[in-house]
Amino acid sequence: MTIPCFFHKEQLLFKPKYEWVLGARIKHPETTKRAESILGSLKASPELFQIISPESVPLGIIKQTHSPELLEVYETAQRLEGRDTFYPCVFPQRMTKHPNPKNIFHAGYYCIDSGTPLNNQTWKAACWSASAAYDAADTVLKGEANLTFALSRPPGHHASKDTYGGYCYLNNAAIAAKHLKKKGKVAIIDIDFHHGNGTQEIFYSDDNVLFISLHGDPDVNFPYFCGYTTEIGKGKGEGYNHNIILPERCSVEKYISVLKSCVIPLVKSFNPSSMVISAGFDTYKEDPIGRFALDTEDYTKLGALFAKSKIPTVVCQEGGYYTQALGENAVCFLKGFL
Ligand code: Q9C
Ligand code: ZN
Numbered sequence: 001m002t003i004p005c006f007f008h009k010e011q012l013l014f015k016p017k018y019e020w021v022l023g024a025r026i027k028h029p030e031t032t033k034r035a036e037s038i039l040g041s042l043k044a045s046p047e048l049f050q051i052i053s054p055e056s057v058p059l060g061i062i063k064q065t066h067s068p069e070l071l072e073v074y075e076t077a078q079r080l081e082g083r084d085t086f087y088p089c090v091f092p093q094r095m096t097k098h099p100n101p102k103n104i105f106h107a108g109y110y111c112i113d114s115g116t117p118l119n120n121q122t123w124k125a126a127c128w129s130a131s132a133a134y135d136a137a138d139t140v141l142k143g144e145a146n147l148t149f150a151l152s153r154p155p156g157h158h159a160s161k162d163t164y165g166g167y168c169y170l171n172n173a174a175i176a177a178k179h180l181k182k183k184g185k186v187a188i189i190d191i192d193f194h195h196g197n198g199t200q201e202i203f204y205s206d207d208n209v210l211f212i213s214l215h216g217d218p219d220v221n222f223p224y225f226c227g228y229t230t231e232i233g234k235g236k237g238e239g240y241n242h243n244i245i246l247p248e249r250c251s252v253e254k255y256i257s258v259l260k261s262c263v264i265p266l267v268k269s270f271n272p273s274s275m276v277i278s279a280g281f282d283t284y285k286e287d288p289i290g291r292f293a294l295d296t297e298d299y300t301k302l303g304a305l306f307a308k309s310k311i312p313t314v315v316c317q318e319g320g321y322y323t324q325a326l327g328e329n330a331v332c333f334l335k336g337f338l
Pocket of ligand 1: 113115158167282
């Protein structure tokens with residue numbers, strides 16, 4: 001039995017060159033090298049991983065997760081000149097009345113940061129990234145595999161229904177979870193270093209989707225403003241959203257103890273029919289953006305722990321920016337399930 005891994009080569013068409021961090025222009029961390037690193041490591045074990053090119057996800061499916069306005073911003077960006085990249089530098093005023101998704105200068109209305117550029121390749125790459133997640137979910141939904149991997153890039157967990165940012169355009173994990181929901185309750189565990197604000201928002205009032213995010217302190221880390229423990233869901237969804245803040249340089253011992261004492265018991269009592277793991281490897285000790293201290297072999301331990309729950313699982317790639325180790329980290333995590 002091999003693990004079906006979904007990836008489309010057009011995900012590589014989008015190449016953000018730089019981003020703005022506190023006024024400085026830096027090389028963009030979300031490079032195509034990331035996906036290539038993971039692909040390389042998957043291909044090194046053909047007896048374990050089968051790489052499959054996804055079908056294109058129907059627009060109607062994407063619209064179940066995202067607003068027409070947000071998608072129209074991406075359509076507008078497709079009309080940019082080949083060499084042009086748009087970085088919003090004006091953000092909404094509290095009383096903004098006339099956002100126009102057809103006007104690229106209004107993109108800032110739909111955007112949460114200055115690190116997430118738009119060009120005429122963004123939509124295509126984001127769509128294929130979402131397609132990988134959707135097909136990974138579909139394979140689990142049909143019972144054809146108990147574990148699938150979506151090599152989603154660009155990542156997704158910072159994108160909400162109507163906003164993009166944090167290198168994310170379409171919420172791949174949410175699209176996967178909505179599909180899996182057709183057969184019962186879904187638990188989404190977000191182990192990226194950053195809080196999964198987009199996913200949280202999408203399912204905030206949903207009592208059929210349990211969302212748990214483990215992340216660095218939002219006082220001092222992206223996406224700021226949210227990811228606090230007081231955010232517990234609302235309406236019917238109250239009690240189905242959990243944020244867990246972990247300390248700087250968090251070790252694997254600490255990480256595992258929180259998984260065992262808190263995350264796994266919550267998942268067990270929720271009793272979902274499937275699980276989506278938003279797997280970011282920016283928790284790695286050398287990551288240029290994340291501030292935890294996990295090591296490559298630690299990801300095997302995490303994978304093994306999740307596998308013990310015996311819940312059909314879609315692993316969806318999120319962040320991870322130390323490209324030299326990213327492929328090995330992802331593969332070690334998946335191997336932990338075997
Ligand atoms: N100097 C994901 O991991 N910029 N997104 C941080 C830090 C935003 C990360 C700048 C980081 C977003 C999917
Ligand atoms: Zn991240």
